[in-house]
Amino acid sequence: MSDRPHPILIAVAALVYLFLMVPLVIVVGAALSDTTYLTFPPQGLSLRWFENIFAISAFRRTIVTSLQIAFLGTMIALLIGIPAAYALNRFRVELPKWLGTLFVLPILVPEIVFGFALLKSLTVGAGVPIFAALLIGHTLIVLPYVVRVISASLASFDFAIEEAAISLGSAPVKTFFTIVLPNVRAGVIAAFILAFITSLNDVSVSLFLTGPGISTLPIQILAHVEQFFDPTVASVSVLLMFLTVAVMAIVERTLGLTFLAK
Amino acid sequence: MTQPLDINAVSAHYGTTKVLEHLSLSVRAGELVSLLGASGCGKTTTLRLIAGFLSPTSGSIELGGRDLTRLPTHRRDIGLVFQNYALFPHLSVLDNVAFGLKQRGVAPGERRKRSMAMLERVGLATLADRAPGALSGGQKQRVALARALVIEPPLLMFDEPLSNLDAKLRVDMRVEIRQLQRVNGTTSVYVTHDQEEAFSISDRVAIMNAGRLMQFDRPEVLYRRPANTFVARFVGFENIIPFKVVARGGDAVTAEATGMRLQLSQNDFGAIPDAFLLATRPDGLMVSAEPAAEGLPAQLGLRTYLGRAYQYQCETAAGHLVANGSLTTPLEAGTQVKLVPVPEQCTILAADGGR
Numbered sequence: 001m002s003d004r005p006h007p008i009l010i011a012v013a014a015l016v017y018l019f020l021m022v023p024l025v026i027v028v029g030a031a032l033s034d035t036t037y038l039t040f041p042p043q044g045l046s047l048r049w050f051e052n053i054f055a056i057s058a059f060r061r062t063i064v065t066s067l068q069i070a071f072l073g074t075m076i077a078l079l080i081g082i083p084a085a086y087a088l089n090r091f092r093v094e095l096p097k098w099l100g101t102l103f104v105l106p107i108l109v110p111e112i113v114f115g116f117a118l119l120k121s122l123t124v125g126a127g128v129p130i131f132a133a134l135l136i137g138h139t140l141i142v143l144p145y146v147v148r149v150i151s152a153s154l155a156s157f158d159f160a161i162e163e164a165a166i167s168l169g170s171a172p173v174k175t176f177f178t179i180v181l182p183n184v185r186a187g188v189i190a191a192f193i194l195a196f197i198t199s200l201n202d203v204s205v206s207l208f209l210t211g212p213g214i215s216t217l218p219i220q221i222l223a224h225v226e227q228f229f230d231p232t233v234a235s236v237s238v239l240l241m242f243l244t245v246a247v248m249a250i251v252e253r254t255l256g257l258t259f260l261a262k
Numbered sequence: 263m264t265q266p267l268d269i270n271a272v273s274a275h276y277g278t279t280k281v282l283e284h285l286s287l288s289v290r291a292g293e294l295v296s297l298l299g300a301s302g303c304g305k306t307t308t309l310r311l312i313a314g315f316l317s318p319t320s321g322s323i324e325l326g327g328r329d330l331t332r333l334p335t336h337r338r339d340i341g342l343v344f345q346n347y348a349l350f351p352h353l354s355v356l357d358n359v360a361f362g363l364k365q366r367g368v369a370p371g372e373r374r375k376r377s378m379a380m381l382e383r384v385g386l387a388t389l390a391d392r393a394p395g396a397l398s399g400g401q402k403q404r405v406a407l408a409r410a411l412v413i414e415p416p417l418l419m420f421d422e423p424l425s426n427l428d429a430k431l432r433v434d435m436r437v438e439i440r441q442l443q444r445v446n447g448t449t450s451v452y453v454t455h456d457q458e459e460a461f462s463i464s465d466r467v468a469i470m471n472a473g474r475l476m477q478f479d480r481p482e483v484l485y486r487r488p489a490n491t492f493v494a495r496f497v498g499f500e501n502i503i504p505f506k507v508v509a510r511g512g513d514a515v516t517a518e519a520t521g522m523r524l525q526l527s528q529n530d531f532g533a534i535p536d537a538f539l540l541a542t543r544p545d546g547l548m549v550s551a552e553p554a555a556e557g558l559p560a561q562l563g564l565r566t567y568l569g570r571a572y573q574y575q576c577e578t579a580a581g582h583l584v585a586n587g588s589l590t591t592p593l594e595a596g597t598q599v600k601l602v603p604v605p606e607q608c609t610i611l612a613a614d615g616g617r
Contacts, residue, residue, distance in 0.1 A: 160348035164406075166335045167313060167342040168413060169365035175336075182352045 024241065031235035038231055049235040059236060062220040065131075067243075069216060070199040073138035074146075077195050080139075081146030082188065086180065088147070089154040103147040106140050111204035114141070119208040130211040137205045142195035149194060153187025193251055197244050264447045265326030265416040266291045267312070272321030274307055274473075281307045282473045284321070291326075294443055294450040296460035299470035305453045308470075309419055312451060314338050325417055336365075341410030341448075345422040347402040349394035355405050356381070356390040362413035380412040381405075383442070400431045407439065411446065418443065420452040424459065436463050457497070461485065469493050491539065491615040499541035499609065501583045503558065507536045520579035521559045526605055537613040544573055546607025549587035550600045557600030560585070562593055576601060 026040045034044025053059045081103075088100050106114060115137065122133040157180070165179045166172055181188070206216045215223070217240060225233050267289040274282040282304045289295045297305035310316045312323055314335035322331045330338055341362075349358050359377040368376070381387045384404040394402060403423055410418060423439070424432040440463040443450050454460050460467050461481035468478040469492075476496075477489045488494040491502055505524065509516040513528040517538070528534055549572075550557055560583065563575035571586040574593070578601065585601050587593060 158346055158348060160344045160346055161350060163313075163315060163335075164342060164344060164348040164409075165350070165361065167338075167340055168362035168409070169336050169339070170361070171336050172334075179350060183350075 027234050027237050027241075030231050031238045033231050033234075035231070037229050038234060049231040050239070052230070052232045053236050053239060056224075056232070058215070058220055058223075059217070059232075062215050062217045063239075065134075065214060066200055066217040069131075069134050069138050070196050073135055073142055073199050074192055074195040076135070076139045077143045077146045078188065078192065081143055081191065082150055082181075085147045085150035085154055086176070089151055089157070090159060100151075104144050107144045111141070111202075112207075115205040115208035118205065123209065123211070130209065130214040134206065134209045134214070134216065137209045138199045138202065141202060141205050142198050145194045145198060146191040149191040150184060150187045153184040153190075157183055189251060193247055196247060200243060201240070264291045264449050267417055267449055267451065268324040269308070269312070270322045270324070272308075272311060272318045272323065274304075274311060274316060275319045280473055282311070282318075285473075285475055287468055287475060287478060289449055289451060290465075291449055292447040293465045294440070294452060294463060296452045296454055296464040296467045297470060298454060298457060298460040298467050299476075300455060302472075303470040304473040305455075305470050306421065307473075309421055309451060309453045312417070313340055313342060313419060339413070339415050339417075341413060341415035341418040343403070343406050343410050343418070343420045343423045345425050347394075347399075347406045347426075349402055349405055349409075351394055353394075354390065355386065355392050355394060355397070358394060358405055359409045359412055362409065366413065377408075377412055380408040383411075384408045384438075399427050400435060403427065403435060404438075407442065411442065411448070414446075414448075416449065418448045418450045420450065420454075422454055423452075424454075424456075432459070439463065469496060487609050488541070488611070491541070491611055494541045494609070494611060498543045500544060501542045501547050501585070502611070503540045503542075503580045503583070503603075504613065505538055505540050507534060507538075519558060522557050522600075524556075524603060524605075526610075530605065531610045534610060535612065539611040539613060539615065540603060540608050541611055542603055542608045544584045544586045545571075546604045547583060547585040548602045548604060549574055549576075549585045549593065550602050551591065551593060551597065552600065555600040555602055557602035558583075560599055560601045562595055562597045562599055564595065565592065 029040050029042045030038050031049055032045050032047070033039050033042035034046040034048070035042075084103060088095065088103075109117075118133065118137045118140070122128040122136060123130070128136070161183070162175055162180055165175045170178065201218060202216070203218045203222070206219050207222075210216060210219050217236070221233055221236055221240075224236075267287075269285055269287040272282060272285045273280070285304070285308060287295070287308075297308055299305050307316065311318050312330070314330065314333060318331065322329055324330060325338075325340075350361065353361065356374070356377055359380055360373045363373040363376060378387060378390065381390055384407055386401060386404055386408070389397065389401065394405065397405065406423070420439070424435050427435060436459055452460070452464065461484070464481060466479060467481055467484055469476045469484065471492055477484060477493045479489075484493060485497055488497055488499060494502065503519050505517040505519045507515055508518045508523070515526045515528060515534045517524050517526060517534070517540075519540075524540070526534060549560075549562070558578050558580060560576040560578040563577060565575075566573045568586070571589060572592055573584060573586050576583045576585050576599075583601060593599065
């Protein structure tokens with residue numbers, strides 16, 4: 001065993017990074033182009049396609065909708081997912097095994113099928129308004145991530161700690177908030193990020209649930225590409241990447257990302 | 263402050279599993295009682311029933327005459343010390359100790375004063391601001407002990423508190439626990455699977471097996487006069503030989519087993535029934551190569567060296583026995599010998615095993 005990694009390993013790693021980064025570089029480049037069509041390398045430098053995003057009302061509206069859906073959906077998923085993950089871990093012996101699997105189902109079923117099923121049941125079947133249907137759909141697709149990530153955090157939590165607090169006179173519900181939650185904080189934040197980004201970038205489920213007047217940003221990007229070939233789509237993709245990176249950066253600033261890579 | 267604990271005919275059944283059957287046990291005020299047994303004997307279940315983490319199927323638990331059976335754990339006022347310490351990882355050592363006082367609405371200044379005083383007593387005052395993760399196992403358990411003691415509970419319970427510590431520290435810590443418990447006079451229940459630990463720190467020990475109480479007495483009594491074959495084997499009486507009384511003269515009794523006679527005195531053993539089991543540890547059964555010796559005929563098997571004696575695995579008409587022989591004359595496997603019981607090292611059990 002030498003301390004230096006093998007040259008082939010370095011080469012493979014470099015190729016993987018290249019493979020991951022090049023498309024992004026191309027998109028960023030195309031977004032900065034001064035031309036009226038998509039091109040790379042950029043010809044001339046301009047931010048006008050970024051301005052154009054906000055000039056098109058459909059983009060303005062869908063960005064707001066996407067952020068609303070991602071935030072609300074993630075919050076609801078946390079409200080359901082944290083107690084669910086707690087119960088699944090705390091009563092692992094008492095509860096049937098399939099109950100945990102239940103929460104993974106939305107990502108096991110092909111998303112396109114799941115989206116179609118939601119359209120049939122929520123929008124067509126129950127006549128749920130579009131925004132509400134989108135919110136329910138996104139809550140359901142991010143719930144598995146929330147339950148899994150927080151479960152992983154709780155798996156290393158010694159429930160004797162909770163019992164110790166209760167024995168010292170702290171009521172069970174209060175103990176959950178003062179003792180259990182602070183110790184799985186990293187898991188909750190990780191779950192929030194993962195769920196928020198998953199919702200923000202979702203296409204398949206949103207494709208079925210968006211409707212007249214209400215759409216999400218990725219769906220609007222698709223719609224725009226079908227009609228126009230200008231660099232707006234590249235600049236809005238950069239914006240979406242930026243939003244994702246911004247969420248990560250906020251976390252990095254406040255907590256450090258190391259806790260995510262456990 | 264210190265109160266007696268009464269467990270009255272408590273049963274705990276989970277589905278078809280009877281984890282505990284009609285357990286009755288009284289701990290006197292200020293006494294330290296150990297629940298001792300192998301895993302699955304019901305000792306931890308008993309502790310969790312007293313703490314309120316489990317509910318009994320039937321029976322009641324009283325502390326100082328107050329019925330705890332239906333009371334939730336957080337209102338039982340019991341100090342608990344866990345095997346894995348169970349310290350709050352996100353709180354400092356001081357805040358860990360002060361946690362119980364905070365729940366009781368003690369003012370911050372008073373809380374700090376009392377917690378520091380308790381940390382002083384366990385010798386950790388200098389570590390008050392540390393995070394629990396930065397402490398050694400022994401220090402963690404001292405913090406856990408301080409945290410449980412500072413609320414001055416009428417009952418203190420220990421769940422295998424020393425199992426995660428190394429051997430030397432285990433012995434030091436149990437002395438420390440006993441001293442603190444003595445000084446405070448807190449009624450205590452101590453769960454362990456370690457016989458030496460239980461015997462060394464307890465006023466009385468309850469030996470449990472398969473959800474039942476086998477014997478509850480002072481360690482000295484358990485060690486010398488086990489009440490049944492289970493306890494006898496548990497405390498090391500490996501040899502159990504059936505005897506029948508053939509002659510009585512006053513207190514002197516002559517008893518007979520396959521191939522041997524033995525003189526016993528009822529002064530030593532109390533009333534001896536006509537049929538009984540003689541139980542001895544290997545030290546109480548001497549190997550004699552003298553053909554004339556009065557003893558149980560046996561064939562020697564494997565010999566092991568104990569330092570103070572040789573120990574032999576023996577085959578006899580009464581089954582497989584373990585006996586000790588002198589260091590001056592090591593004997594070879596296959597030798598025909600006599601096994602001579604030493605009455606002072608023996609005890610007597612009812613012929614049915616005491617059940």
